Amino acid sequence: MAEMDPGTLITLVTIVTSGIAILLGTLTPAIVEGRAVLKALEGMTRQPEAANDLRTTLLISMALLESTAIYVLLICLVLIFANPLLDRFF
């Protein structure tokens, strides 16, 4: 492998890391949200009179769960568009 200057190396590592981070950071909340929806649907079919309460609670907890994916996305955006490490070399 040819000799790389540090800026290129950091860019390469940043891109690969962002890809892996967004993969794991969206995979896990998606699985967990799917389970939450599944349980809420089971509850709604079992007790249709509680559907309104369940829907509100489901939406709130989905928002709280989804915020982890949003944090990962923001970290990836910072890494790609405003990488603090690159300023040391350029």
Add this chain to the structure above:
Amino acid sequence: MEGFFPQVVFTIFGIPIRDTVVSTWIMMVIIVGAAAMIGRRQPAALEMLVDFLIDTVSSVMGRPAEPYLSFLGALAIFIAVANVIGIVPLVVSPTRDINTPLALALVVFFSVYYFGIRAKGVIGFFKDMASPIFMLPMELISHISRTLSLTLRLFGNIISTELIVAVVFALVPLIAPLPLVAFSMLTGVLQAYIFTVLAAVYIVAGLEAGEPVSAQSSQGVSSQ
């Protein structure tokens, strides 16, 4: 990607004004004008909106919505219009800039203290919050962390959908971005709903801190 992030348009007395601030001004004019016009011609449309807000807020808080409706309703309408107005050409969403969600989350942060102190008095509110006393630091940390999470949730959702639209527009400029624009509108309205419901949950958690858990309040999700 140049021009995607907020830019300084002009400066007033040395204070830089970004394009998101200008579109906030446009939005304020639109909201006030629409409210005045619809209220005079067709009050039924406003009644539906207010009924929906009352239903949602009172079912989430488990108590009459009257004292909180003006605050939460204004929050919901502002965020919904702010998220959706990004589809108008030459106008950007104010929530694309992280300072707008931060300001809204700070308003929610202080409103928890305002409503709590108004209901219980200064001493009663802080005594309920610090019972037992070692819970006080955790309560304060959770107040700060949920302010931060409200900010990042709103900002991240809006910036992600707009980024997706921008990327697809760069690839296929013709018809392809339209479904994603519709999806971003849906996300924006949903985020306004979620922000408002979470603000109601936080306010009612501040009001009911220290009280024994009743059956009515047990449907609220614990604060993050």
